[in-house]
């Protein structure tokens with residue numbers, strides 16, 4: 001068996017230790033004689049899995065008691081609708097559009113009310129984060145929305161926008177658990193888990209309790225009402241049991257490895273290796289403003305499409321896979337999430353140096 005270094009943006013690499021543990025427990029979870037995949041979501045064993053997962057996440061992120069943690073299906077994209085359906089009491093919301101995912105969320109919200117685009121970086125292919133210190137926040141806005149780390153373009157908000165007292169809602173799909181966060185700054189902080197936490201098929205939404213009400217937009221389905229899931233402890237219907245189990249294992253792995261502060265340090269170190277090389281390379285260069293660079297998603301180009309394609313192909317043959325950039329940006333993108341070891345980034349940079357020598 002040979003494992004590759006997988007730079008996919010998502011679904012993405014998982015800690016090898018976690019995969020091995022899951023493999024060991026595949027046929028017999030903890031003496032139950034069955035796999036977690038075969039287990040009732042109402043069983044005592046699963047109840048323990050979901051409760052432990054939630055508590056470990058609360059510990060890692062220091063989530064205050066007045067926030068609910070929901071394990072939901074429908075991916076991050078379903079939140080693009082759930083957020084306005086549950087929060088748009090005045091039918092007004094302000095969106096900061098810094099990439100495709102923020103744009104999709106903004107477009108979806110337009111179905112439910114007045115969704116204002118109060119800032120955007122689309123003029124320069126989303127290669128920077130706009131100044132958000134003094135935005136024209138709508139007086140009656142129900143919330144201000146951001147996508148905190150832009151997976152496709154490789155930018156990240158280093159500072160949260162000044163929402164002038166309005167509730168902040170953030171999609172953190174691609175920077176979830178990559179560094180410590182102050183949950184109290186957000187009304188909702190949510191993300192699909194397939195980028196930086198677990199397998200595909202689930203989104204975790206951390207929501208301040210006062211935002212979870214029965215007062216949702218008319219016609220909102222039961223399943224798309226936060227209160228349904230909050231009241232039932234994410235067990236209103238059958239949840240994605242196996243995904244919750246896998247995420248729980250990753251939470252334990254994060255705790256064992258020093259938590260989010262240690263993760264941040266490791267992620268900064270990994271990203272610096274790649275960015276430092278990009279800054280000195282004569283062949284490759286990064287595509288976004290330095291001050292806004294993501295620690296998780298690193299897009300880069302040679303400026304020559306054929307050379308980019310050659311690089312991606314040769315890298316794959318060398319066991320460095322999924323480096324092709326998003327179709328809207330081109331070039332390459334290395335996603336270096338929590339589970340990507342330092343050695344993976346070192347191997348990538350060594351390969352890039354060799355490629356540069358051969359193709360200069």
Ligand SMILES: *Cc1c(COP(=O)(O)O)cnc(C)c1O
Nearest residue numbers: 075076077101151171173174192
């Ligand atoms: C991948 C991604 C999404 C979409 O996630 P799905 O689970 O496929 O719906 C949304 N937002 C961000 C920031 C992402 O990276």
